[in-house]
Amino acid sequence: MKLHVLAASIVAFGISATVAVAQSNEPIQVIKPPSQINLGMVELGKKLYFDPRLSKSGIMSCNSCHNLSMGGTDNIPTSVGDKWQQGPINAPTVLNSSLNVAQFWDGRASDLKAQAGGPIANPGEMAFTHTLALGVLESIPAYVREFKVVFGKDKIDIDQVTLAIAEFEKTLVTPNSRFDQWLLGKADALTGDEKAGYKLFKESGCVACHNGPAVGGASFQKMGVVSAYKANDKMEGRSAVTGKDADRFNYKVPTLRNVEMTYPYFHDGAANTLTEAVDTMGRIQLGKKFTADENAKVVAFLKTLTGDQPSFLMPILPPSSDKTPRPTPFSK
């Protein structure tokens, strides 16, 4: 086992070795803490994650839509972009996103590094360009020094920026949920209703897609298997990436980790509550109508998936210099 440097990870991982047998029988596994983490890159990436100077307006950062005080999301159906533009799709949580098979709902980015550059240059989101963002960073002496320490190069490039943000994001795992404690052998970590909910979750078929350490995130599936889903948007899902008609309305299965915090639900953010989301999923994906009692038990189980949230000091950003180009929130 590698040396794990993050305190939250150590807490969660402490007792795993003794109960390895127990968890191997279940379709959901405990979250493994991140390993091989470059801490210098994490600290730099944390600053970049919180720095609104990577946006045209100077007021939007990664944390604006993937707010680490709120489950790594913005808790609204679709995000607000530059000039208050309405986003096309629900902002997925950044928590445990390193466990996803790919990034974005349609999987168009293969990993976190590939994802991180997207919103910066998206005209509907941060509305900047990579060139302009690099110009800002290069004008800030403390950033220039920190990039040089971390990457050992004389010039900042976009690969360094997205690598650092991705490295920070790799640390955003949420171990030690009550469900994980139960998986690791603490029998009284779950109530009777919560265990009954987990049994229903498995026997009804939810677990066919929502499995693994992230309880999802591992595959693309059609939204509306048994009956069509009437979405609040015009997105077509995975087919936009593959060009295949068979992939229409296919979306990455979202993680259910911390799902109590990541409302509203679905790619269009149309379901406000877990009760509503469980009901809809049962009907359109499984052809099953959960009773009120069954629904409540599944929801009770889902709430046991809330883990320790990332805990870190709020970063202090280095000030701009006289040469730093100023943000332009109100210009075209």
Place this chain on the structure above:
Amino acid sequence: MKLHVLAASIVAFGISATVAVAQSNEPIQVIKPPSQINLGMVELGKKLYFDPRLSKSGIMSCNSCHNLSMGGTDNIPTSVGDKWQQGPINAPTVLNSSLNVAQFWDGRASDLKAQAGGPIANPGEMAFTHTLALGVLESIPAYVREFKVVFGKDKIDIDQVTLAIAEFEKTLVTPNSRFDQWLLGKADALTGDEKAGYKLFKESGCVACHNGPAVGGASFQKMGVVSAYKANDKMEGRSAVTGKDADRFNYKVPTLRNVEMTYPYFHDGAANTLTEAVDTMGRIQLGKKFTADENAKVVAFLKTLTGDQPSFLMPILPPSSDKTPRPTPFSK
């Protein structure tokens, strides 16, 4: 002396007793750490300060415009409000704001508690109402419990909300700047140029308004004493509060603490750099044209006023319940 519980305060305060004579000779005094702080109220207030559910849109918090990663400001000339409305005036820093004689540029709020309720209900800022904000808080079980622990009452009211936010803001002082270290007797804390800049700052008359622990914040003064200031806005300043014609274009003298981080400068945010701000102030307030060398020395002194920034764990906000009214970022 009271027991000071905040770590940053202890560091700054450790050596003050031995050099009390030295600082009493100067028109600028060291920042005293906050005392009589209610830590339960601070922790609650910190959550509220970061909670965007106090806005109509669900995406704006106190920290949006008074960003504690960026000197307690948003570093743009005027802020962005609900629906991307352009604010009328530059967002002043929240850092050390407890030292101000009154709050807002025109002093219309007598203290931090009175200020805190303003932006929540301002249609051009967070665009919510106090009643709606209280409805949100009352629907979140973890908030209901925390308010009860802190205030001992069964119902949350707006006084509790603004008291808690103000209590958190009282902790946002920035002790231990290099200038404070020099005031406290560390002779080599400043360079020769920085000391020369401070001498110029005093002898040119800047210190007539920018004095005391906050290096400002203690009085209202006319913007444009010697020659008129051509503002980028139509604000009239203190007269909007007093109704007196003599108070037109009078504004609260801003603090110069951390001024390296709180660009752009003036109530209209028109000055991008300290060089520009010092030049303008010299001309229109003092009738003095600083030479390039003098200006550079004053700027060097001003940069010694950057203190220890508030250091705290990013708060984790309690999730909404099924009963919580949802934000409406895109509705009228």
